Amino acid sequence: MTTDERNHHVLAWGCIADDVTGATDLAGNFVARGYSTIVLFGLDALRASSTPESRLADVDVVVVALKSRTAPVDQAVSESLSALRFLEGAGAERIYVKYCSTFDSTPRGNIGPVIDAVLDATHETFTIAVPSFPDTGRTVYNGHLFVGGDLLSESSMRFHPLTPMTDSSVPRLLDPQTRNRVESVRLDEVRAGAGALSARFGELSSGTPGTIAVVDAVTDDDLATISTAASGLRIVTGGSGLALGLAPSGRSDAHSITVAHGHRAILCGSASLRTREQIARARSGGVPWRKLDLDEVRTDPNGTVARTIEWARSSWLDDPGSTPLVYSVDELGDIAGADAGFDAAAAIEDVIGAIADGLVDAGARQIIVAGGETSGRVIAQLGVQALAIGAPIAPGVSWSEARTHRGAIVDLALKSGNFGDPDMFLTAWHALDAANEGGRA
Numbered sequence: 001m002t003t004d005e006r007n008h009h010v011l012a013w014g015c016i017a018d019d020v021t022g023a024t025d026l027a028g029n030f031v032a033r034g035y036s037t038i039v040l041f042g043l044d045a046l047r048a049s050s051t052p053e054s055r056l057a058d059v060d061v062v063v064v065a066l067k068s069r070t071a072p073v074d075q076a077v078s079e080s081l082s083a084l085r086f087l088e089g090a091g092a093e094r095i096y097v098k099y100c101s102t103f104d105s106t107p108r109g110n111i112g113p114v115i116d117a118v119l120d121a122t123h124e125t126f127t128i129a130v131p132s133f134p135d136t137g138r139t140v141y142n143g144h145l146f147v148g149g150d151l152l153s154e155s156s157m158r159f160h161p162l163t164p165m166t167d168s169s170v171p172r173l174l175d176p177q178t179r180n181r182v183e184s185v186r187l188d189e190v191r192a193g194a195g196a197l198s199a200r201f202g203e204l205s206s207g208t209p210g211t212i213a214v215v216d217a218v219t220d221d222d223l224a225t226i227s228t229a230a231s232g233l234r235i236v237t238g239g240s241g242l243a244l245g246l247a248p249s250g251r252s253d254a255h256s257i258t259v260a261h262g263h264r265a266i267l268c269g270s271a272s273l274r275t276r277e278q279i280a281r282a283r284s285g286g287v288p289w290r291k292l293d294l295d296e297v298r299t300d301p302n303g304t305v306a307r308t309i310e311w312a313r314s315s316w317l318d319d320p321g322s323t324p325l326v327y328s329v330d331e332l333g334d335i336a337g338a339d340a341g342f343d344a345a346a347a348i349e350d351v352i353g354a355i356a357d358g359l360v361d362a363g364a365r366q367i368i369v370a371g372g373e374t375s376g377r378v379i380a381q382l383g384v385q386a387l388a389i390g391a392p393i394a395p396g397v398s399w400s401e402a403r404t405h406r407g408a409i410v411d412l413a414l415k416s417g418n419f420g421d422p423d424m425f426l427t428a429w430h431a432l433d434a435a436n437e438g439g440r441a
């Protein structure tokens with residue numbers, strides 16, 4: 001934390017994340033570099049923080065978590081601008097626009113329109129776009145995004161229920177979304193070193209309209225070079241990986257959360273390949289499970305919620321340490337298309353949100369939620385306004401501490417669809433168990 005002459009709190013970074021798991025992913029990476037970081041949710045949380053000093057004292061980074069990735073473009077832009085105004089009011093020196101490391105978007109947006117709006121509002125004309133997050137297998141080479149060595153368009157992301165990714169070229173994906181010029185900065189230009197790269201950014205930053213440079217990065221060292229070269233930029237954009245390129249802050253107290261005592265549960269609305277692997281591994285590991293029935297969700301959502309909560313209660317009665325798992329997709333064929341006659345995605349989000357609320361009322365205090373959209377719904381339903389970041393579980397996933405609208409303290413692991421080891425639903429609890437003695441994780 002730094003302070004200016006008027007002893008006014010200055011944030012090193014203010015971040016605008018387009019979904020909730022993405023926000024905790026980014027926050028975890030800032031924490032890993034020693035920045036004390038808080039995640040705030042949506043506009044209500046921002047209004048509640050109109051006197052940021054109390055909530056933001058001793059914080060280096062604020063990540064505002066929106067649920068704007070698949071919102072209508074106008075809404076995504078206006079919410080992002082509200083977040084920007086809040087962050088600027090809170091004294092943010094630099095702004096980080098966070099989107100998915102698999103560039104989840106449609107030809108209309110929302111990545112391009114949000115970047116355009118943030119550049120306009122800050123009177124900046126140049127920024128970089130860096131989706132790479134090598135620790136999770138996402139790399140960019142010659143402008144092409146790879147997921148674990150496969151082109152994005154040949155990865156499981158081509159089947160995403162909301163943002164199917166069928167092209168791998170980041171410049172080609174971004175171009176129809178933005179009013180700015182899109183340029184590609186290749187790996188050899190990155191490997192030429194931070195000085196040369198910074199000069200290249202300088203060349204690209206002249207002229208009208210403005211420019212968004214999609215920068216290749218294959219390793220954490222590339223991210224460090226980009227981060228150094230971009231140190232003069234007020235606005236940066238990317239996945240969370242770029243934060244890992246920052247020099248360490250030197251702070252050793254960046255993460256710490258209360259270990260909440262109570263039952264455990266796992267809630268998955270994610271259809272991602274890795275989540276499906278984690279579900280299969282948990283089921284074969286003996287975790288009690290319940291798969292949501294789409295017909296029942298459509299015809300009797302309230303009954304579905306009530307029966308699921310009752311089932312979880314009976315699992316805990318049988319074994320108080322059990323981790324009941326609720327999910328909706330085993331295989332791609334389970335995903336209801338637009339022809340299902342109802343908005344299955346929204347209905348499942350609503351049901352999982354209500355189940356989360358009921359489970360907390362029933363005593364759940366440690367919960368894994370899989371999927372960004374799903375996590376956004378759960379956070380809204382629980383009325384969570386802020387998250388503190390705790391122990392890491394896997395690249396991009398950490399435990400966090402929340403206070404619900406009824407005042408319960410709950411530890412949450414909000415897991416991006418494709419993140420975490422296949423056995424994460426069995427092993428993520430170890431970080432809390434290990435910290436139990438001291439009560440902090």
Ligand SMILES: Nc1ncnc2c1ncn2[C@@H]1O[C@H](COP(=O)(O)OP(=O)(O)O)[C@@H](O)[C@H]1O
Pocket residue numbers: 161162269270271272275294328329334335336337344345346347348349370371372373374375416417418
């Ligand atoms: N069986 C299903 N049919 C259609 N949509 C579904 C189904 N199960 C889950 N969904 C929806 O798919 C979306 C998954 O998005 P998200 O939660 O971000 O996870 P991920 O991106 O990992 O798939 C959510 O809106 C969820 O409600």
Ligand SMILES: O=C(O)[C@@H](O)C(=O)COP(=O)(O)O
Pocket residue numbers: 019021022023025026099100101102239240272371372373396415416417418
């Ligand atoms: O950048 C990433 O990959 C993640 O932070 C992320 O945003 C993933 O989104 P979901 O898969 O929708 O959780």
